[in-house]
Amino acid sequence: MTARPSYLPSGLPIPVPEPDGVSEPYWCGLREGILRVQRCAHCHAWQFGPEWICHACLKFDPAWVAVEPSGEIYSWERVWHPAHPALKDHGPYLAVLVELPHAGRVRMIGNLLGDPLQDVRIGAQVEGVFEHHPQASPAYSLLQWRYR
Ligand SMILES: [Zn+2]
Numbered sequence: 001m002t003a004r005p006s007y008l009p010s011g012l013p014i015p016v017p018e019p020d021g022v023s024e025p026y027w028c029g030l031r032e033g034i035l036r037v038q039r040c041a042h043c044h045a046w047q048f049g050p051e052w053i054c055h056a057c058l059k060f061d062p063a064w065v066a067v068e069p070s071g072e073i074y075s076w077e078r079v080w081h082p083a084h085p086a087l088k089d090h091g092p093y094l095a096v097l098v099e100l101p102h103a104g105r106v107r108m109i110g111n112l113l114g115d116p117l118q119d120v121r122i123g124a125q126v127e128g129v130f131e132h133h134p135q136a137s138p139a140y141s142l143l144q145w146r147y148r
Pocket of ligand 1: 041043
């Protein structure tokens with residue numbers, strides 16, 4: 001796994017699975033370059049973020065499935081305000097809410113790579129880019145987005 005330059009500066013908290021492990025398949029998948037979301041084995045409903053229960057049929061333990069990391073920009077924001085001290089001299093940056101049409105239209109948040117002042121279009125096609133941080137402790141990976 002090769003390390004890519006980080007979209008955001010160092011010094012931000014390292015994302016880790018919740019102590020109860022509900023999101024562990026997601027984070028482990030990213031480390032392997034795989035995007036996983038939940039899909040209920042009983043009613044086949046998709047969901048993200050991770051939960052212990054299916055929102056549609058209320059059965060426990062929704063299954064995890066690998067999906068293509070591609071989607072459409074559902075919403076976005078150009079962030080100017082430093083929400084963390086590590087971002088004090090780093091702005092703006094682009095946060096996007098990406099919808100996955102092929103996975104029940106679940107939505108997930110990431111960053112849009114490239115010029116932070118670029119035009120952003122609702123509905124634009126984007127693909128996932130795995131940003132690996134193997135030297136971090138613990139090692140982790142993020143899923144960022146870029147125009148297709
Ligand atoms: Zn279900």
